[in-house]
Amino acid sequence: QKEVEQDPGPLSVPEGAIVSLNCTYSNSAFQYFMWYRQYSRKGPELLMYTYSSGNKEDGRFTAQVDKSSKYISLFIRDSQPSDSATYLCAMSAGNQFYFGTGTSLTVIP
Amino acid sequence: DTGVSQNPRHKITKRGQNVTFRCDPISEHNRLYWYRQTLGQGPEFLTYFQNEAQLEKSRLLSDRFSAERPKGSFSTLEIQRTEQGDSAMYLCASSPARLAGATDTQYFGPGTRLTVL
Numbered sequence: 001q002k003e004v005e006q007d008p009g010p011l012s013v014p015e016g017a018i019v020s021l022n023c024t025y026s027n028s029a030f031q032y033f034m035w036y037r038q039y040s041r042k043g044p045e046l047l048m049y050t051y052s053s054g055n056k057e058d059g060r061f062t063a064q065v066d067k068s069s070k071y072i073s074l075f076i077r078d079s080q081p082s083d084s085a086t087y088l089c090a091m092s093a094g095n096q097f098y099f100g101t102g103t104s105l106t107v108i109p
Numbered sequence: 110d111t112g113v114s115q116n117p118r119h120k121i122t123k124r125g126q127n128v129t130f131r132c133d134p135i136s137e138h139n140r141l142y143w144y145r146q147t148l149g150q151g152p153e154f155l156t157y158f159q160n161e162a163q164l165e166k167s168r169l170l171s172d173r174f175s176a177e178r179p180k181g182s183f184s185t186l187e188i189q190r191t192e193q194g195d196s197a198m199y200l201c202a203s204s205p206a207r208l209a210g211a212t213d214t215q216y217f218g219p220g221t222r223l224t225v226l
Contacts, residue, residue: 102149
């Protein structure tokens with residue numbers, strides 16, 4: 001079993017839709033949870049990070065962590081064509097970071 | 110520009126040749142990571158440094174791979190006797206974490222895309 005599971009998609013939504021991206025994990029020691037956005041052939045760009053459980057909001061983005069269910073989510077409100085990218089979840093319990101495979105998102109104008 | 114930088118951005122080489130990549134982390138970031146990413150996959154951890162000390166290496170890092178961070182600032186990743194299976198994006202990330210074992214987030218560079226013919 002992988003440390004982090006993420007549905008690779010692809011996910012296609014119309015402009016303005018609410019997007020929900022999710023990851024599950026198996027290691028209960030994970031404490032830092034991150035979401036990265038990666039455009040084709042570019043390095044990942046940090047979007048959100050959360051320590052332990054709870055919600056965090058930044059503009060159109062909301063990150064949720066449910067440690068009891070080992071489940072994290074990223075919500076994108078009012079999605080835009082410029083949000084089209086691959087979204088990677090990542091988590092850490094100390095020295096190492098574990099990444100999901102990424103979900104490919106396309107927002108159709 | 111205060112982000113993580115990597116050079117070169119692209120490298121094409123023939124099988125059997127040696128290649129070296131450079132990473133310049135965000136200034137004052139103590140921790141530096143190297144990852145490898147192939148198409149459709151997330152980044153896979155290779156190794157990391159806390160200042161100049163290489164603290165952990167993945168089993169993915171064969172003896173053909175070596176990384177250094179001599180003065181605790183920039184880092185180099187060398188691959189000797191490249192194989193076609195080494196073709197991938199090599200990503201560097203840095204983190205402000207000051208203590209070994211501490212957790213903090215990390216920021217990535219643009220990557221070096223390696224193609225081995």
